[in-house]
Amino acid sequence: MSGHSHWPEWIYIGVVVALLVWVGAEAWNLERLVEHVPEDAKVIKVTGQQWFWTFEHEDGTKEVGELHVKKGVPYKFEVTSTDVIHSFNIHDYVVLMDAVPGRINIVWFVPFDEGEFPIQCREYCGLIHYNMRGTLYVEDDA
Amino acid sequence: MVLELQKPRPIWYIMFSTHHTDIGLLYMILSLSALFMGGALALAIRLELFFPGAQIIADSMTFNRMFTVHGTTLIFLFILPFASGIGNYLVPIMIRYKDMAYPKLNAIAFWMIPPAFALVWLGFADFTWNAYAPYSVISAPGPAADMWIFGLKILGVSSILGAINFVVTILKCKHPDLPLSKAPLLAWSFLTSSLIILVAMPTFAAALLMLLTDRLGVSRFFDPAVGGDPIAYQHLFWFTFHPEVYVLVIPAIGFLYEIIPRFSRKPIFSHSSGVFAFVLLAIVSFASWAHHMYATGMSFTEKTVFMIGTLAAVPASAMHVFNFLATMWGGRIKFATPMMWAIGGIALFFSAGAGGVVNSAMPLDFISHDSYWVVGHFHLFVMGTIAFGSFGFLYYIFPYITGRMYSEKWGIAHFVLSFVGAVMVFFTQHVLGLYGMPRRVFDYPPIPEWIAMNQFITIGAMLLGIGAAIFLVNIIYSSAKGKPANMDDPWGLGGKYYYPYEAKNPHHSH
Amino acid sequence: MVTTKHPVMRNIIGLFIVLSILIIMPSLQYALAQGDEAGEYLDRRVVIWNLFFRMMTVAFVIGAVVSGTLIWLIWRFRESHPKATPTKYEGTGALDE
Numbered sequence: 001m002s003g004h005s006h007w008p009e010w011i012y013i014g015v016v017v018a019l020l021v022w023v024g025a026e027a028w029n030l031e032r033l034v035e036h037v038p039e040d041a042k043v044i045k046v047t048g049q050q051w052f053w054t055f056e057h058e059d060g061t062k063e064v065g066e067l068h069v070k071k072g073v074p075y076k077f078e079v080t081s082t083d084v085i086h087s088f089n090i091h092d093y094v095v096l097m098d099a100v101p102g103r104i105n106i107v108w109f110v111p112f113d114e115g116e117f118p119i120q121c122r123e124y125c126g127l128i129h130y131n132m133r134g135t136l137y138v139e140d141d142a
Numbered sequence: 143m144v145l146e147l148q149k150p151r152p153i154w155y156i157m158f159s160t161h162h163t164d165i166g167l168l169y170m171i172l173s174l175s176a177l178f179m180g181g182a183l184a185l186a187i188r189l190e191l192f193f194p195g196a197q198i199i200a201d202s203m204t205f206n207r208m209f210t211v212h213g214t215t216l217i218f219l220f221i222l223p224f225a226s227g228i229g230n231y232l233v234p235i236m237i238r239y240k241d242m243a244y245p246k247l248n249a250i251a252f253w254m255i256p257p258a259f260a261l262v263w264l265g266f267a268d269f270t271w272n273a274y275a276p277y278s279v280i281s282a283p284g285p286a287a288d289m290w291i292f293g294l295k296i297l298g299v300s301s302i303l304g305a306i307n308f309v310v311t312i313l314k315c316k317h318p319d320l321p322l323s324k325a326p327l328l329a330w331s332f333l334t335s336s337l338i339i340l341v342a343m344p345t346f347a348a349a350l351l352m353l354l355t356d357r358l359g360v361s362r363f364f365d366p367a368v369g370g371d372p373i374a375y376q377h378l379f380w381f382t383f384h385p386e387v388y389v390l391v392i393p394a395i396g397f398l399y400e401i402i403p404r405f406s407r408k409p410i411f412s413h414s415s416g417v418f419a420f421v422l423l424a425i426v427s428f429a430s431w432a433h434h435m436y437a438t439g440m441s442f443t444e445k446t447v448f449m450i451g452t453l454a455a456v457p458a459s460a461m462h463v464f465n466f467l468a469t470m471w472g473g474r475i476k477f478a479t480p481m482m483w484a485i486g487g488i489a490l491f492f493s494a495g496a497g498g499v500v501n502s503a504m505p506l507d508f509i510s511h512d513s514y515w516v517v518g519h520f521h522l523f524v525m526g527t528i529a530f531g532s533f534g535f536l537y538y539i540f541p542y543i544t545g546r547m548y549s550e551k552w553g554i555a556h557f558v559l560s561f562v563g564a565v566m567v568f569f570t571q572h573v574l575g576l577y578g579m580p581r582r583v584f585d586y587p588p589i590p591e592w593i594a595m596n597q598f599i600t601i602g603a604m605l606l607g608i609g610a611a612i613f614l615v616n617i618i619y620s621s622a623k624g625k626p627a628n629m630d631d632p633w634g635l636g637g638k639y640y641y642p643y644e645a646k647n648p649h650h651s652h
Numbered sequence: 653m654v655t656t657k658h659p660v661m662r663n664i665i666g667l668f669i670v671l672s673i674l675i676i677m678p679s680l681q682y683a684l685a686q687g688d689e690a691g692e693y694l695d696r697r698v699v700i701w702n703l704f705f706r707m708m709t710v711a712f713v714i715g716a717v718v719s720g721t722l723i724w725l726i727w728r729f730r731e732s733h734p735k736a737t738p739t740k741y742e743g744t745g746a747l748d749e
Contacts, residue, residue: 006412006415008468009412009415009461009464009468011664012460012464013457013460013461013464014664014668016456016457016460017457018668018672019499019710019714020453020454020456020457020499021672022710023453023499023500023502023503023707024449024450024453024503025676026503026703026706026707027449027502027503027504027505027506027703028446028449028504030503030504030505030699030700030703031442031445031446031504031505032442033694033699034505034508034694034696034699034700035442036694038693050281074693083276083280083281084274084276084277084280084281085274085276085277085372085438087437087511087512089578089580091509091577091578092578092697093696093697094508094509094696094697094700094701095508095696096437096507096508096509096511097437097439098437098438098439100372100373100438100439101276101366101372102366102367102370102371102372103366103373103439104439105438105439106439109696110693110694110695110696112695112697118578118587120578120580121580122437122511122512122513122580122581123274123512124206124269124270124274124277124512124581124582125277125281126206126268126277126281126282127202127203127206128202129202129206129582129583129584130202130580130582130583130584130585130586131585133587406729406739407738407739407741407742408739408741409741463718467718467721467722467725470725470726470729471725471729472729472739473729473739474729474731474736474737474738474739474742475725475726475729475730475731476731477726477730477731485722485726488722489719489722492715492718492719493715496711496714496715497711499707499711500704500707500708500711503703503707505699505700505703506700506703506704506707508696508700509700509701509704636738636742636743
C-alpha cells in the first residue's frame with residue numbers, strides 16, 4: 001500500500017453495500033407479494049404460437065388475438081407455447097411471462113380499469129414477431 | 143513495430159509474422175473493420191425505425207438478419223479482437239518478455255478469426271446473437287444458421303487459445319524481478335479476463351454442438367416433446383455469456399487504468415484495490431447468469447439467488463470508479479483526446495451500472511424484460527464504456543504504433559459527437575423501454591411517444607455515425623501524413639511514454 | 653490488506669452492525685407479515701412502478717453525487733486552473749514506469 005489512507009474507500013464500499021442490501025430487500029419483498037396468486041383467481045390458458053395468441057377461459061371458450069376480461073376480477077394466466085419461445089406481455093398492466101414450449105408459466109393480475117390495452121410478444125420469435133399483437137378488453141361486469 | 147508506416151514492410155511480412163506487435167496490429171485492423179461494418183448495420187437499423195412501417199429495409203427477415211449480424215459482429219469481431227490486439231501489443235512489454243509465450247499459437251488464434259468473420263457475414267443468420275432454442279433449431283433458416291454456429295465455434299476456440307496464451311505469458315514469462323502483484327493493471331485485466339474465458343467458454347462450445355446436432359435431427363436436447371428443455375439452452379448460453387460481458391468490460395477498465403493516471407500526472411490511487419476488484423469481479427461474474435432469465439418461469443428462490451449474485455458484482459465495479467476518481471483527485475489533468483474518452487467512459491460506466499442495479503430487482507423485470515430498456519442498458523456498457531475505453535486507448539497508442547500524432551482537434555470532435563450521440567441514443571432507449579416498446583422489432587404501431595423517441599434516437603445514432611467517419615479519416619490520414627510524434631512524450635506530460643517504444647521486432651529490419 | 657486497528661474505523665464498523673440489526677429485524681418482520689390479507693387484491697401496476705420510481709430516485713441522487721464529483725474534479729484539477737500546481741510525482745521519474 002502506498003502510504004495514503006484507505007478510509008474513504010472503505011466507507012464508500014460500506015455505503016454501496018448498504019444500498020445494494022436495500023435494493024435486494026425491497027425487490028425480494030415485492031416479488032414475494034407479486035408472485036402470491038389469489039386463490040379465487042380465474043384461470044386463462046394463454047398459448048403463443050408463430051405469430052398469434054390464443055386464450056382459453058375456464059368455461060372452455062376460446063379467443064384468438066383478443067382477450068375479454070371482467071373488471072375487478074383476479075385472473076391467473078397459464079402461459080405456454082406450441083413452437084418457439086414467445087413472451088406474453090400486457091405492458092399497461094405490467095404483465096409479462098415467457099411462453100416456453102413444454103412449460104406452463106404463471107402470472108396473475110387484476111384489471112382495475114376498463115378499456116382496451118395492447119398485448120404484444122416481447123421475445124424474438126421470427127418473421128412476424130414485430131406484429132404478434134393482440135388486444136385486452138376490460139369490461140364492466142354490470 | 144513502431145514507425146511501421148514510415149519504414150514500410152511488404153504486407154506479407156506482417157501477415158506471416160508471429161511477433162506479438164504484428165499480430166496485435168492485425169487484430170486491431172480486423173477489429174476496426176468489424177466496427178465499421180457492424181456500425182453501418184446499426185445505422186441502417188436506426189433509419190428503418192425512424193418512422194413506423196417499412197422504410198429502407200425490404201422486409202422483416204432482412205431486418206432480423208441485420209440486427210443479428212450487428213450484435214455478433216460488434217461483440218465477437220470488434221470488442222474481443224480489439225482487446226486482444228492491445229493485449230498483444232502491450233502485455234509482453236509490460237511483463238518484460240520478448241513475445242507472447244506461444245507465438246505460433248498466437249498467430250493461429252488470430253487467423254481463425256477471418257474465416258469465422260466470413261461465415262457470419264456470408265451466412266447472415268436471423269436468430270439474434272443469443273440463438274435461443276427452439277427457434278434456432280426448428281425455425282431459423284439454414285444454411286445461415288449453421289454457418290453462424292460454425293463461425294461462433296471457431297471464434298470460441300480462437301478465444302480459448304488466446305486466453306491460454308495470455309495466462310501463460312503473464313504467469314510464466316514475466317520478468318523475475320517483477321512480482322505479479324506489481325504487474326500493471328492492464329496486464330492484470332488480461333489475466334483475469336483470460337481466466338474467465340477459460341472457465342466460461344467451454345459451456346457455450348458444448349451448447350453450440352448441441353444446437354448443431356439438434357438442427358441436424360440426430361439429437362433432441364432442446365425439444366420438450368421428448369423430454370428436452372429449451373430453457374437448458376439459455377442456462378448454457380448465459381453461463382458463458384454473463385461472465386463474457388465481464389470479459390468484454392475488464393480490458394476496457396484496464397485501458398482506463400492506463401490512461402487516467404497518465405493524464406492526471408499521478409500514479410493510480412490504489413494498485414492493490416484495482417487488482418482486488420478485478421479478481422473479485424472474475425469470481426462473482428459466475429454467480430449471476432440467470433438474471434437474464436427471470437421471465438422464463440424461474441422459481442422465487444432461483445430468482446432471489448441470482449439477484450443476490452448480480453448485486454454482488456456491484457461493489458467491485460464501484461471500487462474501480464472510486465479508484466478512477468481518486469486518481470484524478472489532486473492531479474494536474476491534461477484533457478487530450480484519450481483522457482476525454484476515459485472521462486466519458488467513467489460517466490457512462492456509472493450510468494450503465496446504476497441502471498443495471500435497478501434492473502436486477504426482480505419485480506422490475508416485468509417492466510423492462512426484452513424491452514428497449516435492455517437495449518439501452520447493455521449498449522451503455524458496450525458502447526459507452528467498452529468502445530469509449532477502446533477509442534481512448536487507440537488514440538493513446540496511436541503514436542506508439544505509427545510514430546505520428548493523430549489530429550487532436552478531430553479526435554475531440556469524434557469524442558464530443560460520440561458522447562452526445564451515445565447519451566441521446568442509449569438514455570432515450572431506456573425511456574422507450576419504459577413505454578413498452580419491445581426490442582428486435584422491424585415495425586411498431588404509430589404511438590406518438592414511440593415515434594418521437596425513435597426519431598430522437600436515430601438522430602443521435604447519426605451523430606455517432608458522423609463521429610465514426612471523422613475517426614476513420616483521422617486515423618488513416620494521420621498515420622500516413624500526421625505530424626511526427628515526440629516519441630518520449632507525445633502529449634507533453636513531462637515524463638516518458640509509459641512503455642519503451644522500441645519494441646524489438648526481429649522481422650523488422652532497418 | 654485492510655487493517656481495522658484504527659480505533660475510529662473499528663467504532664464505525666461496530667456502529668454499522670448495530671444499525672443494520674436495528675433496521676433489518678423490524679423490516680423483516682414487517683415484510684413477512686405482509687400479503688396475508690384476504691379479499692384485497694394487489695395492483696401490480698402500482699406496486700411495481702412504485703418500486704421503480706423509488707429506486708430511480710435513489711439512482712439519480714447517487715448519479716448527481718458521482719457526476720458532480722467528476723465535474724468538480726475536471727474543473728478543479730485542470731491544467732489551466734489558477735491554483736494548479738505540479739503534482740508531487742512530476743519530475744521525480746515516478747511516472748516513467
